[in-house]
Amino acid sequence: MHQTYEGTYFGFVATLDVYGFEINYSQRIISSVWIVNRGPNDNLEENAIRIGWQVFPELYGDSHTHFFTYWTRDSYRTTGCYNMRCPGFQLTLGSKITPGDVISPVSDVDGARQKITIKVSREKSTGDWWIYYGFNSAPTVVGYFPANLFTNLSEKATSILFGGSVLAVDGASTPPMGSGLLPSILSDKAASIEDILLVDEDGKIAPFDVKTIKDETSDLCYAMTPIFGESTSRCLYGGPGGCVVG
Template structure:
């Protein structure tokens, strides 16, 4: 085959791979680096699913109205293991974000909890995580754990990204994490606490300067689950893969809303809720400070 013909065939092969979403490799495909992986904060009222860069994301949350009444939240979550592929992500946790959830409002935020993220960790184990993102700049900034300059770790025994082991059995013993995040009234920093089957201890903080849109502004609190997947990988399970109607779904319990003075108020009353795909992922009403959430996945 002549050189020009070979080049034409090679070019056509590369283009067809790109169009079909494949990866053409002479030696090996380039992998996404951890520093390139950022958390994503969905605008809960704006749209049913994020489809950024062929990544489909779904969220199931209870959430507060944006107000100046609450500046933190604490909750206990049972944690599970899932067998996920690179390109899939599943998490349960709590979020604090700026803005009112409208599609036109810039958003900044932090979230903490447990997740399974094979592309980030190169495994399918369950990890304690923290994350932050700011959409005020272009491109947006942010990262998980301590991959970039953001979260300040103060603990000698707990590090964001730590593996959680063991995890819960759906019909057996449960393992729990308790996470707490709130705004310090004096410094304005956002303190993060974490405990595995124990009371939460301080891990570190997000400096207030990291998230300027949240300085002296009302915030929104969210609790629940989030999943994402990149085509062609399938939609992953949320929680433990069971829907609340099954009677054995993952739970969020012992919910406490934290006011501007650092006082805890039990979250026994129902909050607003948002389910981007209730046919795939759903949640129950709050009863005695607890609700259930999750689902097996979607066809999209």
């Protein structure tokens, strides 16, 4: 993942390639954006919103790719949930998608790319965080996380993260991430996060002109490029997995 340095942030936009894999109940694949305010005590008071796509058989009962949201206000300890499985996320009437819905079709490594564009923006007057989604199109509103869900995030985010994560338990091998291929300057088949932008306090789109920390937990399995591009910010990420046993 890429993570911004600690600062003040009010929103983010990015377009993510979407892929799908057949995996088992011991595995999980996620590509997402995190909007975070860690508060005065990182271990107890992190407020976070997470949005993106995931393959999560244990949660959904299938290996389809799903659009998801997640929230917490106490570092994932006792609050929050995926999608609308607990009170929290407020769906807007007429939204084209509901958190938890299947995304279809998905990208073909050797063919067409399918993309979702995610926009997350804090409403200045209320402190609510609005979520927008577009499938191969400009994002439209899905709903919002009310300010009263949070202790600190209603005022601002202090960090933004974006990238991929995977999980394997019970001795399963780790699944693929992104397209299942490591990023390479010799190939365009790795998953892309592109058109990366910020949203300012007044809700206006701004260039992504901040530095980030790049984190690769196991760079033999998964890797991520630096952010590059002159007219638009972009990075590549992913890998085949299978080299770490959980």
